[in-house]
Amino acid sequence: MTNSTRQFDVVILGAGASGLMCAAQSGYRGRSVLVLDHAPKAAAKVRISGGGKCNFTNINASPNHYICANPHFVKSALARYKPQDFIDLVDRHGLEYEARELGKLFCLHRAGDLIQILRTECDWAGVELELGVQVQQVSALSDQKGYLVLTSGGVVQCQSLVVATGALSFPKLKATDLGYKLAKQFGLIINETRPGLVPLVFDNKWLTFCQQLSGVALDVRVSVLSGDDKNKAPSFEEAILFTHQGLSGPGILQVSNYWQSGQGIEINLLPKLDVFDEMIALKEQNLHFHKWLNRFWPKKFTQAWLAHFPMPERLAEVSHETLKNYALFLTHWALYPADTAGYDKAEVTLGGVNVDSIHSKDCQVKHQPGLYFIGEVLDVTGQLGGYNFQWAWSSGFAAAQTV
Known part of the structure; x- marks a missing residue:
């Protein structure tokens, strides 16, 4: 470690829905938080989803709406942070939204309004956000002292590392397999992946x-x-x-x-x-x-x-x-x-990080303290209708309680 190494309590890889939610909630707990993303803009998938209006949750969300090799895994996070909790959050910011069929909630005007809320929450919580940064290497420090992340912008050290990198859908939005590579590096199993919510x-x-x-x-x-x-x-x-x-x-x-x-x-x-x-x-x-x-x-x-x-x-x-x-x-x-029609047209990725090695309460890796996986990178896929965003909010919130 050199003098140029920056130190944070929490580093989150990925400035998407789950990453920004986790960042804000962690910051409100008094943690110093850095979010890193290789994309030029935060929450690109939020911006284009739902025809540009983002179906951000579903009031009917329950474990039955999710596909996971362990169907019980999603229960804890969904119970800790429910659709109404996220509705309360956007209500506090005055977001205008509309209810559609089957319990779906959409932004009334544009998804950018929701992104602004997430960015504002991160600002209020003191989160640092760095975009256009490539993660080159991640390593665990000895004696469970945290993690070292080598990036194109320098080296950062953290106590808790949260992988919120998303998955393979929408490659045009710079989707990558970084999350899967990191999971394998730390001995986790990747369940077979394939396009989901796809023509x-x-x-x-x-x-x-x-x-x-x-x-x-x-x-x-x-x-x-x-x-x-x-x-x-x-x-x-x-x-x-x-x-x-x-x-x-x-x-x-x-x-x-x-x-x-x-x-x-x-x-x-x-x-x-x-x-x-x-x-x-x-x-x-x-x-x-x-x-x-x-x-x-x-x-x-x-x-x-x-x-x-x-x-x-x-x-x-x-x-x-x-x-x-x-x-x-x-x-x-x-x-x-x-x-x-393949990942180009898929809204989500089925499969992903096997959850048998993940604590359902906070999405922390069981055998690797301080390492968390949240959002779509996990083997959790919701049905169409706002369920996948609810999983992002719920899993991000759950991890934030202990990072």
């Missing part, structure tokens, strides 16, 4: 079908086809969107967290109806089938659907058995994606 892409005839309907949205129920009833993934009644590559929209992003290569997805195109009963009524009244479909679908989709899966315009001459099979098809349409 699904198709090939062959279904790619052509999707391309013809690009821009069309439908309200459906969608789920992953799985023969394993014990580990059956949840279904989601949300919109899907046809694109030039395949399918996107909230419903597809949701199931992408549960989809594995080779699996199919199942779409109920008319989730609010008893389709067979409705078709029997149409038959008895001798009404137009396509006009009935147009009550629920955009005309463009009705036309494309009937071109691929014809049905007589009048159902009077169609047998009950045929109607039953067609109704079953409308509510159990199976498609087989070729792949996901």
